[in-house]
Amino acid sequence: MTTMEAPAPPAWRARWLVCHGYLRLALLVSVLVVAATVPVVSSRTASLAELQGAIEAGRVGQVSVSGALPSGATGSRTADLVWQDGPNARVTTVLHLSDGSQAPPPGLANLDQVVGDLRHQLESWDGRATLRVVDGADLAAHGTSIAGWQLPAWLGQVAQWLWAAAVLVLTTGPEPRWATRWAWFWAFISPLAVWAVPLFAVASVPLPGRPSPRRPHRQLTGGWAFLLVLIPGFGR
Template sequence: MTIAATEPQASYDEWRTRRWRLTSLTFGLLWLVTAVAVVLVGEKQSDLSSLAGSLANGSVTRVEVVGLPQDPDWRGRQQVTLKWRESVLSRYAVVTVDTRRNPSDQWDGDQVNGDLEVHLRGFGPEPDITYSEATGFQEWRGYRGPGWVALLAFAAWLGTGLLVIGGPEPWRATRWAWGWFVLMAGPLGSLGYLLLGGPLSLARPKDVRQRLTGGWAFLIALVFFGGANAG
């Protein structure tokens, strides 16, 4: 792999000045707050089979059903969301419920024909099932949460990108290289830049002239993160 050996335009020690240290710590703390918010109120996408397994082994005892009509005489097909909590993160699964006399199986994804509550209780020890109305959320790469969490993440990501553009010359990779990582890898690229690119001044390289170029960084980001962005 080719590594650029050009002399950086600014002193790498500039990251150690109070101005850039405080700026970098601010964005680092913003990412930390975002991560905590995702754990506390965010949800990770899952499926009905995972919920069934957790109900069967007793690790899940409470399920929230979102968006299902509560009229006992209701007949039709409705897409609902099942929510439950496992270990650290909450999970959700989108399921189609069909209560018609002649339900259709021509549907992609998880489907339950008949009474959803009876179906869930058939997986194991009777869970505590609650019902709620659908609310707004923001979704990204299999995770979703309230709009304010998305706003926090966007602010942290945008701030990190501006730091790449306007901050001192970064370590280990050029501005273009770190820019591709931040753009295509999102939180992972941003975290890598803050920890290894100079902002938080961790593990300063011995030879600051050896840096990954933008072309190679683009290819690496495309291979490892391009598919996730496309999805």
């Protein structure tokens, strides 16, 4: 009985698979570098209760306030409180209200609220009377908050480029491991993208020079992935 061997892939495809492997390796290295950079250049988000506890414990010597209501002003504004507790800077975003009877603006009801004199409120938590409350720079340049970190604007742009590179690797390479292309795609455009992109870079595509593994017997399909990424939304 004669055994038929599978035809070898065209030369151009073999070369592309090698190039694609190095592209995946570059994505992996970039993800690791960004992950190592985040704790160095970013601020860790913290609640107002955490800030209060740190001040009362004497671990905070200075709080920089930006965006608070000016003295004598009425209304409400979001204010950023930047403080140091350990090796990383912390940032607490609060809703500063001039009057406690005010209703929070739409979309801001989930923020911790401070009514009245913000500076006096912070100083009242310091039993040692050594806390310095200073005016801080506007944190608009810090971009968005991702996975509990307030990222600088430039690092947020790098994260967007990494996301685009992951989509390129996903759509132009061999079938990924663990999940189908559609499953990874739904993860990429969901709130889970901050975890899905690094996981995809680490485990989805074989390293250069190694043959692509056979498709697993069971993979997460696009339909199931779509339902899974909807679950966090239902919990809100």
